[in-house]
Structures are given as C-alpha cells and as structure tokens.
Amino acid sequence: MSRKKTTILTLHEKKARGEPITMVTAYDYPSALAADRAGLDSILVGDSLGMVVLGYDSTVPVTMEEMLHHCRAVRRGAQYAFLIGDLPFMSYQADRAEAVRNAGRFVKEAGMDAVKLEGGRAMADTVAAIADAGIIVVGHIGLTPQSSARLGGYRVQGKTAADAQRLLEDAEALQVAGASLLVLEMTPDRVAETISRHLRIPTIGIGAGAGCDGQVLVLHDLLGLFDRFTPRFARRYADLFATMERSLAAYRDDVVGRRFPTAEESFPMDETEWQKWASGLTSEPPR
Numbered sequence: 001m002s003r004k005k006t007t008i009l010t011l012h013e014k015k016a017r018g019e020p021i022t023m024v025t026a027y028d029y030p031s032a033l034a035a036d037r038a039g040l041d042s043i044l045v046g047d048s049l050g051m052v053v054l055g056y057d058s059t060v061p062v063t064m065e066e067m068l069h070h071c072r073a074v075r076r077g078a079q080y081a082f083l084i085g086d087l088p089f090m091s092y093q094a095d096r097a098e099a100v101r102n103a104g105r106f107v108k109e110a111g112m113d114a115v116k117l118e119g120g121r122a123m124a125d126t127v128a129a130i131a132d133a134g135i136i137v138v139g140h141i142g143l144t145p146q147s148s149a150r151l152g153g154y155r156v157q158g159k160t161a162a163d164a165q166r167l168l169e170d171a172e173a174l175q176v177a178g179a180s181l182l183v184l185e186m187t188p189d190r191v192a193e194t195i196s197r198h199l200r201i202p203t204i205g206i207g208a209g210a211g212c213d214g215q216v217l218v219l220h221d222l223l224g225l226f227d228r229f230t231p232r233f234a235r236r237y238a239d240l241f242a243t244m245e246r247s248l249a250a251y252r253d254d255v256v257g258r259r260f261p262t263a264e265e266s267f268p269m270d271e272t273e274w275q276k277w278a279s280g281l282t283s284e285p286p287r
C-alpha cells in the first residue's frame with residue numbers, strides 16, 4: 001500500500017484506535033528526511049533548536065526568522081510526516097493579532113501543517129483566534145520551557161492534587177478553544193494518563209509516562225548529539241556526538257599524516273594533456 005501524507009485526522013484516528021502516535025523533533029533537511037523514512041507520524045520543529053542547534057542557554061532568544069529558516073529545511077526533507085512549527089517566545093504572548101499573523105507565516109512561508117504554543121487557559125483566546133484563522137494549533141502544558149524561569153526551572157509540573165487539577169482544567173480549556181493536539185511535558189505519569197483519557201484530542205507526552213496517546217523526544221537527546229545533558233526521561237539510541245568527534249579527529253590525523261586524499265580520492269589528468277601543459281611550464285610552481 002502506498003504511503004499517504006499524515007494529517008490531523010490520521011492522528012485523531014490513531015487515538016480512537018488506541019494506536020500510539022510517534023513524534024520527534026527535527027531541525028534540518030537530513031534529520032527530517034531520516035525521520036520521514038523511519039516512518040515517524042509527525043515532526044516537531046521545536047524551539048529546542050535554540051539550545052541543541054544554535055547553542056543558546058535556553059529557548060527564550062529564538063526568533064521567528066530562525067524558526068522559519070529551520071522549518072523550511074524540514075519541509076524540504078519530509079514528504080509524509082505531519083509537520084508542526086513551534087511559535088517562539090514573544091511571537092504570540094503580547095498581542096492576539098500578531099499571534100495569528102506569526103502562526104500564518106509558519107503555514108504560508110514554511111509549509112508547516114500546524115503550529116504549537118505554550119500555556120494553559122491564559123492562552124485559550126489566542127488558540128481560538130489562530131484556529132479561527134484556519135490553522136491547526138497544538139497546545140503545550142506541564143513544563144513550558146519558555147516560562148521555566150517563572151516555574152522555578154525545569155521541574156516536574158502537576159505533582160500536587162491542586163496542580164494536577166489545574167493542569168486538567170488547562171487541558172480542557174485548550175481543547176474547548178480549538179487545540180487539535182496537546183503536548184504534556186514533565187508531568188507525573190498518572191496525571192498525564194488521566195488528562196489523556198479526559199480529552200478527545202490526542203496528547204503527546206515528553207517525560208509524561210506511557211499513558212499519553214503519543215510520545216515525542218528531542219532528536220539530539222535520542223541520538224546523543226547534545227553535549228550538555230540528557231534529561232532523565234529521554235532514551236538515548238545512539239552516541240552520535242562521540243562518533244562525530246572521533247570521525248573528525250581521524251580525518252584531521254589523516255590530513256596531517258598525508259593519508260588523505262589518496263589517488264582514488266583525486267581526479268587524474270589525461271597523460272597527453274599533462275605532458276603538453278607540463279612541458280610548457282617555465283619554472284617549478286612555488287609550494
């Protein structure tokens with residue numbers, strides 16, 4: 001059977017059938033191509049790119065232009081996955097009309113299928129405005145990295161009964177406002193599972209246990225590409241940073257030791273043409 005482009009309906013049908021939804025972040029053409037070929041349902045161009053690709057200390061400095069640049073590269077690599085672009089900090093919080101315009105840029109200029117934004121009931125009107133403009137919106141509650149300073153750092157959210165209830169009400173408010181998917185980040189597994197059962201829309205967990213309707217991981221955590229830390233909840237499937245460092249050191253050693261390039265890695269010149277040219281050279285070229 002030929003593979004079809006994943007749509008928001010595909011993801012909702014998966015929830016209805018109880019089939020897990022698979023999502024990973026990607027930030028460029030090769031990682032998007034690999035995720036698409038691996039059969040991931042969805043790719044999130046997360047603002048985590050600020051940390052894992054651009055080397056910022058947090059996601060706060062990421063700009064709209066940086067996000068759009070990476071979204072366009074992902075779009076060129078992914079043919080089938082459902083593509084979500086992350087609205088960066090201060091592109092949607094200050095002004096609802098600006099939020100709609102910025103969301104529109106992800107769809108119109110970067111070919112995204114949906115946009116994601118962080119926040120609970122306080123963002124419900126913004127979610128409604130973007131959804132009313134015909135754009136698919138993904139909510140994000142629990143740990144919301146753009147406001148981690150206000151949350152006291154990267155901490156598990158919803159650990160008390162009152163906080164868990166607040167998260168459930170946030171989730172319901174976002175669903176009513178028109179969100180089509182919901183990311184739950186760093187919440188106790190029982191809280192995430194309960195929220196997932198209460199909602200009609202699929203939940204995608206990251207550090208939120210096995211009871212969500214799907215899972216997302218940051219590509220660089222999964223591949224071992226981030227040098228600073230790997231969150232406790234992430235599973236590492238490779239150690240590509242070490243592979244990259246070893247490969248670069250081997251290349252450097254080969255160049256210094258004159259083992260690279262070999263004749264097989266060079267282009268020969270026709271002997272007659274070489275003789276014609278070399279015999280006309282008046283002096284040895286300087287080395």
Ligand code: KIV
Nearest residue numbers: 025046047048183206
């Ligand atoms: O930016 C990101 O990668 C995210 C995920 C952690 C969900 O928002």
